[in-house]
Amino acid sequence: MQLVSYAEIAAARTVLTAMPPxxxxxxxPLLPVADADPARPLLLKPESLQPxxxxxxxxxxxxxxxxxxxxxxxxxxxxxxxxHARAVxxxxxxFGMPATVVVPHTAPAVKVAxxxxxxxxxxxxxxxxxxxxxxxxxxxxxxxxxxxxDDPAVIAGQGTVGLEILEDLDxxxxxxxxxxxxxxxxxxxxxxxxxxxxxxxxxxxxxxxISGIGVAIKSVRPEATVIGIEPELxxxxxxxxxxxxxxxxxxxxxTRTAADGLTAExxxxxxxxxxxxxxxxxxxxxxEIAEATGYLARTCRLVAERSGAVTTAAYRHxxxxxxxxxxVAVVSGGNIDVEDLVTVLAx
Amino acid sequence: MQLVSYAEIAAARTVLTAMPPxxxxxxxPLLPVADADPARPLLLKPESLQPxxxxxxxxxxxxxxxxxxxxxxxxxxxxxxxxHARAVxxxxxxFGMPATVVVPHTAPAVKVAxxxxxxxxxxxxxxxxxxxxxxxxxxxxxxxxxxxxDDPAVIAGQGTVGLEILEDLDxxxxxxxxxxxxxxxxxxxxxxxxxxxxxxxxxxxxxxxISGIGVAIKSVRPEATVIGIEPELxxxxxxxxxxxxxxxxxxxxxTRTAADGLTAExxxxxxxxxxxxxxxxxxxxxxEIAEATGYLARTCRLVAERSGAVTTAAYRHxxxxxxxxxxVAVVSGGNIDVEDLVTVLAx
Numbered sequence: 001m002q003l004v005s006y007a008e009i010a011a012a013r014t015v016l017t018a019m020p021p022x023x024x025x026x027x028x029p030l031l032p033v034a035d036a037d038p039a040r041p042l043l044l045k046p047e048s049l050q051p052x053x054x055x056x057x058x059x060x061x062x063x064x065x066x067x068x069x070x071x072x073x074x075x076x077x078x079x080x081x082x083x084h085a086r087a088v089x090x091x092x093x094x095f096g097m098p099a100t101v102v103v104p105h106t107a108p109a110v111k112v113a114x115x116x117x118x119x120x121x122x123x124x125x126x127x128x129x130x131x132x133x134x135x136x137x138x139x140x141x142x143x144x145x146x147x148x149x150d151d152p153a154v155i156a157g158q159g160t161v162g163l164e165i166l167e168d169l170d171x172x173x174x175x176x177x178x179x180x181x182x183x184x185x186x187x188x189x190x191x192x193x194x195x196x197x198x199x200x201x202x203x204x205x206x207x208x209x210i211s212g213i214g215v216a217i218k219s220v221r222p223e224a225t226v227i228g229i230e231p232e233l234x235x236x237x238x239x240x241x242x243x244x245x246x247x248x249x250x251x252x253x254x255t256r257t258a259a260d261g262l263t264a265e266x267x268x269x270x271x272x273x274x275x276x277x278x279x280x281x282x283x284x285x286x287x288e289i290a291e292a293t294g295y296l297a298r299t300c301r302l303v304a305e306r307s308g309a310v311t312t313a314a315y316r317h318x319x320x321x322x323x324x325x326x327x328v329a330v331v332s333g334g335n336i337d338v339e340d341l342v343t344v345l346a347x
Numbered sequence: 348m349q350l351v352s353y354a355e356i357a358a359a360r361t362v363l364t365a366m367p368p369x370x371x372x373x374x375x376p377l378l379p380v381a382d383a384d385p386a387r388p389l390l391l392k393p394e395s396l397q398p399x400x401x402x403x404x405x406x407x408x409x410x411x412x413x414x415x416x417x418x419x420x421x422x423x424x425x426x427x428x429x430x431h432a433r434a435v436x437x438x439x440x441x442f443g444m445p446a447t448v449v450v451p452h453t454a455p456a457v458k459v460a461x462x463x464x465x466x467x468x469x470x471x472x473x474x475x476x477x478x479x480x481x482x483x484x485x486x487x488x489x490x491x492x493x494x495x496x497d498d499p500a501v502i503a504g505q506g507t508v509g510l511e512i513l514e515d516l517d518x519x520x521x522x523x524x525x526x527x528x529x530x531x532x533x534x535x536x537x538x539x540x541x542x543x544x545x546x547x548x549x550x551x552x553x554x555x556x557i558s559g560i561g562v563a564i565k566s567v568r569p570e571a572t573v574i575g576i577e578p579e580l581x582x583x584x585x586x587x588x589x590x591x592x593x594x595x596x597x598x599x600x601x602t603r604t605a606a607d608g609l610t611a612e613x614x615x616x617x618x619x620x621x622x623x624x625x626x627x628x629x630x631x632x633x634x635e636i637a638e639a640t641g642y643l644a645r646t647c648r649l650v651a652e653r654s655g656a657v658t659t660a661a662y663r664h665x666x667x668x669x670x671x672x673x674x675v676a677v678v679s680g681g682n683i684d685v686e687d688l689v690t691v692l693a694x
Contacts, residue, residue, distance in 0.1 A: 020519075021515075021518055022379050022388065026378060026379070027376060029396070031398075032373070032398050034398040034465075049393075049648060051379050090381070117382070118381075168368075171368055172367075172368050301400055301650040301651075301681035302649075303645075303650060304648075335648075338692055341645075341692060342689055342692050342693065345685055345688060346689065
């Protein structure tokens with residue numbers, strides 16, 4: 001299977017940055033975490049700060065931009081546990097198209113309400129049916145499906161996260177001229193400038209995000225380590241990657257985790273990418289995910305959803321399984337119900 | 348009195364951006380708020396994402412960079428309700444200097460603990476004594492005082508927030524070429540690209556932040572409106588600005604607000620800046636501040652402290668007093684005790 005290329009991701013970035021910036025994705029910064037272990041400095045990539053609260057806006061806007069003029073009036077369709085639905089609703093509105101999103105009954109209220117408030121038509125179904133129902137709507141209406149991950153345009157859009165990480169790391173690693181000529185004596189430097197080693201942690205569900213980021217990172221820094229993070233309760237991608245072949249878990253099993261954005265399973269396409277660009281997948285427990293969600297709010301001043309906090313959970317609780325190197329943790333989303341946020345803060 | 352100039356702020360920016368980026372301030376983005384009133388689009392400038400959780404790092408690093416080599420071993424001294432203390436502790440550590448911070452007994456635990464964990468020596472005093480005690484330590488030890496706001500280097504450092512806002516607004520307002528050549532039909536644009544009107548909302552305590560931002564904004568966009576926001580319970584700057592002369596409120600009165608970062612009063616220097624570059628000061632109630640703090644966490648996925656949320660409170664609850672224009676709200680800090688965060692989320 002043909003993998004998405006670095007050039008396709010770079011082209012997606014050109015499309016996204018050419019959009020009016022108040023519509024296009026936010027250029028999120030890398031945030032140094034002041035109280036991280038100095039031996040393995042931690043940078044957060046807070047995709048929770050996107051207008052829709054998750055990285056999904058990148059792939060959705062990129063896919064929407066490719067819909068031909070004559071197909072626009074028939075609209076976009078998405079199936080999603082929430083964040084992709086919201087992103088497709090947002091992208092459809094940006095391009096003046098109608099949107100229909102098929103969501104599982106189990107999707108969190110905050111995500112469904114957000115898609116609805118963006119004008120999308122919401123179709124709730126059982127989790128196992130969401131894909132087939134979406135395809136039926138596409139056939140009936142001639143609408144354009146924007147798949148959550150099994151799509152080259154979507155993967156290329158998500159891969160722009162990786163390009164931005166590389167750009168900011170370049171800046172962090174630049175030579176230590178760094179103002180010494182201005183002050184006579186510059187401030188102490190951090191590990192980022194000295195270390196060439198890099199590990200990038202990315203949440204894994206359907207695998208679109210890590211496919212795109214992995215291609216971007218490995219194309220430019222082939223020596224870097226790209227590690228996927230999954231909940232223990234939805235570790236089908238870990239089992240698959242280690243077996244070298246896709247292992248499918250029943251949907252009832254995958255949906256046990258409270259990280260509601262990580263319950264999809266990789267497709268043939270994303271699994272092919274992962275075999276190429278992902279070094280390993282590490283799992284975290286439900287308690288570790290909850291702790292990290294609270295930590296991000298308390299210490300890093302970021303409201304993350306549990307699915308977005310799994311990478312921070314791995315950094316904090318699975319350090320022994322990760323390379324001791326400069327670490328980038330992608331915080332993929334921040335759409336958490338307020339009651340759940342209070343719960344993790346109270347722990 | 349000589350005001351800080353645009354050139355001094357631009358020079359401060361050169362110094363700060365020349366620092367190793369893992370030590371220097373984060374280049375915070377402007378975040379569009381998706382559910383804002385389309386007639387007056389809202390952008391947040393989240394200084395809560397700085398490594399110390401507040402904009403204060405800018406002025407502190409700028410002032411620390413100017414300390415001569417021979418004075419470094421005698422260290423830095425600060426007096427502060429918390430965020431400035433933490434910033435000076437951070438800056439001292441970055442330059443390998445000792446730090447002593449004088450904090451009022453009323454300072455929130457989260458802020459004091461953070462300064463201590465950065466290696467600063469903490470001296471707790473009554474709020475009214477903090478300034479005199481800091482000056483005594485300076486005399487006894489030959490240390491360098493970094494004032495929280497009454498200092499040109501500090502004001503110039505804080506002013507870099509304004510330069511970044513201008514830079515991002517330029518990008519937002521660029522001509523609408525915006526990708527139409529790529530898609531045949533670009534996405535709908537927002538108000539930012541069309542409107543020339545701009546209002547910038549800045550929290551006011553001692554006035555260092557609004558002095559610096561005001562000079563930066565008015566130098567480049569003299570037609571823009573710069574409005575300070577204060578708690579009703581600490582509205583001495585509003586009263587002073589409207590009277591045209593400094594009106595001092597007793598410290599017991601100013602410290603009634605739960606916005607613990609906004610209890611200082613402008614100095615002669617900052618008041619002189621404010622008369623020149625601030626159009627008005629608007630106040631918000633304690634309930635409005637609490638509501639906005641909860642809103643920022645729930646809807647914008649930002650953990651802000653109450654002092655940082657006053658600008659969002661004004662946007663949401665004092666819209667009738669503000670120009671109906673594109674609005675930038677500076678979210679000045681995010682160091683809130685977790686119990687207080689839970690309180691505002693529960694409301």
